[in-house]
Amino acid sequence: MRAKHVAVAGVTGAVGQELLAVLQRRKFPISELTLLASERSAGKQIRFGEDTLPVQKLTAESFKGVDIALFSAGGSRSREFAPAAVEAGAVVVDNSSAFRMDPGVPLVVPEINPEAVKQHRGIIANPNCSTIALVVPLAPLHRAFGVKRVVVCTYQAVSGAGAAAMEELLEETRAHLNGQPFDRKVFPQQVAFNLFPHDSAMGDSGYCEEETKMVRETRKILGDPDLRIHATCVRVPVLRAHSEAVNIEFVRDVSPQEAYRVLAAAPGLDLFEDRAANRWASPIDASGKDPVLVGRIRRDLSNPNTLDLWLVSDQLLKGAALNAVQIAELL
Amino acid sequence: MRAKHVAVAGVTGAVGQELLAVLQRRKFPISELTLLASERSAGKQIRFGEDTLPVQKLTAESFKGVDIALFSAGGSRSREFAPAAVEAGAVVVDNSSAFRMDPGVPLVVPEINPEAVKQHRGIIANPNCSTIALVVPLAPLHRAFGVKRVVVCTYQAVSGAGAAAMEELLEETRAHLNGQPFDRKVFPQQVAFNLFPHDSAMGDSGYCEEETKMVRETRKILGDPDLRIHATCVRVPVLRAHSEAVNIEFVRDVSPQEAYRVLAAAPGLDLFEDRAANRWASPIDASGKDPVLVGRIRRDLSNPNTLDLWLVSDQLLKGAALNAVQIAELL
Numbered sequence: 001m002r003a004k005h006v007a008v009a010g011v012t013g014a015v016g017q018e019l020l021a022v023l024q025r026r027k028f029p030i031s032e033l034t035l036l037a038s039e040r041s042a043g044k045q046i047r048f049g050e051d052t053l054p055v056q057k058l059t060a061e062s063f064k065g066v067d068i069a070l071f072s073a074g075g076s077r078s079r080e081f082a083p084a085a086v087e088a089g090a091v092v093v094d095n096s097s098a099f100r101m102d103p104g105v106p107l108v109v110p111e112i113n114p115e116a117v118k119q120h121r122g123i124i125a126n127p128n129c130s131t132i133a134l135v136v137p138l139a140p141l142h143r144a145f146g147v148k149r150v151v152v153c154t155y156q157a158v159s160g161a162g163a164a165a166m167e168e169l170l171e172e173t174r175a176h177l178n179g180q181p182f183d184r185k186v187f188p189q190q191v192a193f194n195l196f197p198h199d200s201a202m203g204d205s206g207y208c209e210e211e212t213k214m215v216r217e218t219r220k221i222l223g224d225p226d227l228r229i230h231a232t233c234v235r236v237p238v239l240r241a242h243s244e245a246v247n248i249e250f251v252r253d254v255s256p257q258e259a260y261r262v263l264a265a266a267p268g269l270d271l272f273e274d275r276a277a278n279r280w281a282s283p284i285d286a287s288g289k290d291p292v293l294v295g296r297i298r299r300d301l302s303n304p305n306t307l308d309l310w311l312v313s314d315q316l317l318k319g320a321a322l323n324a325v326q327i328a329e330l331l
Numbered sequence: 332m333r334a335k336h337v338a339v340a341g342v343t344g345a346v347g348q349e350l351l352a353v354l355q356r357r358k359f360p361i362s363e364l365t366l367l368a369s370e371r372s373a374g375k376q377i378r379f380g381e382d383t384l385p386v387q388k389l390t391a392e393s394f395k396g397v398d399i400a401l402f403s404a405g406g407s408r409s410r411e412f413a414p415a416a417v418e419a420g421a422v423v424v425d426n427s428s429a430f431r432m433d434p435g436v437p438l439v440v441p442e443i444n445p446e447a448v449k450q451h452r453g454i455i456a457n458p459n460c461s462t463i464a465l466v467v468p469l470a471p472l473h474r475a476f477g478v479k480r481v482v483v484c485t486y487q488a489v490s491g492a493g494a495a496a497m498e499e500l501l502e503e504t505r506a507h508l509n510g511q512p513f514d515r516k517v518f519p520q521q522v523a524f525n526l527f528p529h530d531s532a533m534g535d536s537g538y539c540e541e542e543t544k545m546v547r548e549t550r551k552i553l554g555d556p557d558l559r560i561h562a563t564c565v566r567v568p569v570l571r572a573h574s575e576a577v578n579i580e581f582v583r584d585v586s587p588q589e590a591y592r593v594l595a596a597a598p599g600l601d602l603f604e605d606r607a608a609n610r611w612a613s614p615i616d617a618s619g620k621d622p623v624l625v626g627r628i629r630r631d632l633s634n635p636n637t638l639d640l641w642l643v644s645d646q647l648l649k650g651a652a653l654n655a656v657q658i659a660e661l662l
Contacts, residue, residue, distance in 0.1 A: 197641055232576040236567055
């Protein structure tokens with residue numbers, strides 16, 4: 001692969017920082033690196049390998065000569081600046097929700113639907129973190145056995161709300177332990193030693209936006225617009241990996257052993273469990289790790305043809321930065 | 332009601348302490364109060380209203396003249412000493428799992444099956460905390476509409492593992508924030524900023540004991556041995572209230588409005604939500620409160636006749652001490 005001029009928009013955020021780390025760790029061939037962020041962060045110096053690079057203000061003029069622009073600066077900035085990047089000749093890999101459900105924009109998890117990348121017209125969307133974690137095991141099971149219905153409950157880390165949210169969890173917890181008052185800036189409710197249904201906007205359907213994303217994005221990535229899927233998304237006081245309890249009804253009987261066999265051969269995930277020790281994946285097991293950790297596959301004894309599994313995935317890596325860089329590698 | 336001689340076994344534990352508080356708050360008519368615990372705690376002085384009472388060592392001889400013995404000292408102590416209490420003429424309300432599935436022992440949630448108390452032969456069992464929280468809204472919905480299948484995921488506070496577990500969460504969190512090592516005594520894994528599938532013993536079925544309890548106890552309390560119910564139980568870094576995401580398939584179409592109407596008239600729960608503000612119950616809303624908080628009722632768009640709801644319940648109160656005292660009040 002010819003070395004590329006890469007731009008990272010939103011480089012000072014939690015995902016932006018992971019994007020730089022993943023680019024470096026995977027030795028992505030970079031001829032030039034442009035670091036972009038809001039005006040507030042412009043002028044900061046950021047280390048990348050041997051180099052120290054200045055952060056520049058993200059504008060419509062930022063993309064001259066850029067081959068690949070990795071966006072992780074929020075939906076409104078993607079909507080504002082991604083078209084300018086495409087205009088300048090870059091391919092945008094966008095981590096926001098701005099373009100994901102646009103029929104002209106591929107929504108890609110490289111282990112699942114890499115071929116979709118070819119359809120791009122300048123923008124490729126990176127799915128939502130909780131969706132990526134789910135589809136990595138769900139897609140191979142769906143292909144092998146046929147999925148009839150999915151019911152998923154999430155246990156989502158605060159990293160999904162950005163670096164400030166991670167800081168808020170730590171600071172609020174510290175204040176709580178010291179019996180001090182705390183002035184929240186990110187979350188609408190106490191998150192220290194607490195949890196709450198995901199605070200993304202409620203739709204008329206009664207599903208919040210995060211849940212609707214899981215439903216729609218999963219269908220798009222799997223290429224199955226009629227897939228029956230129900231989600232409940234919950235924010236928990238965990239720093240950076242999402243957990244999900246996934247109940248999967250298949251069109252026929254599938255034994256846990258059959259499911260384990262399919263997943264053992266599936267890319268992007270590791271089977272992680274020690275059944276004898278009653279030990280399953282937890283967020284700290286997955287933090288900083290690339291693969292989605294999957295295990296605890298058991299029959300749901302309340303329903304025929306139904307299995308249940310447990311997964312944990314680093315929200316900042318496979319849920320965001322890693323998947324985006326993997327998309328860039330496909331280009 | 333004639334004032335009773337009440338004994339509390341396990342009085343120094345998290346539930347034991349709440350039992351005293353609930354007895355006092357509800358003005359339970361007490362003629363004499365005997366406080367019992369393991370040898371380690373014997374001799375401690377505990378305040379109860381105006382009085383300060385000594386903790387005595389729990390033995391088979393502890394129950395002379397006792398009318399009602401509230402046990403919350405773990406399953407093995409219940410098995411060892413509850414028969415002696417019954418022999419001495421006391422009625423035992425047992426908070427452990429020792430006798431719950433014994434066909435000769437009523438398993439009672441006073442709002443649901445108070446009539447079962449009459450069948451007792453000396454022992455009445457208090458259900459598991461996560462089961463109580465579930466059946467308080469599930470039973471009236473089942474009676475009104477007929478439940479076909481339940482899929483529940485829990486978000487369980489550490490209080491379910493006792494006072495030492497609550498202390499461990501606080502201390503481990505403090506150590507984590509200060510970058511210090513921590514020596515765990517209660518949980519098999521880090522619980523600070525982490526979570527894990529419930530660590531109760533795994534059965535051959537693939538369900539852990541906590542999940543099996545939810546399945547079996549719910550069937551027994553509802554008097555419906557064939558109820559189809561599936562549970563996933565997860566421990567989260569929350570101090571004292573359990574949350575549950577509950578997916579309920581009914582035998583016919585039920586609108587959220589119908590379900591809200593039934594629950595608005597149901598005892599033991601409060602509807603708690605502000606839909607416009609996207610605000611639902613969280614553990615700190617429920618902590619220290621008697622009712623199970625229920626809300627976020629929505630249609631599951633993946634399946635006909637199916638609703639989803641969210642509930643939070645103080646594990647130490649309705650999940651344990653309050654329910655036990657309510658049973659004692661029925662006697």
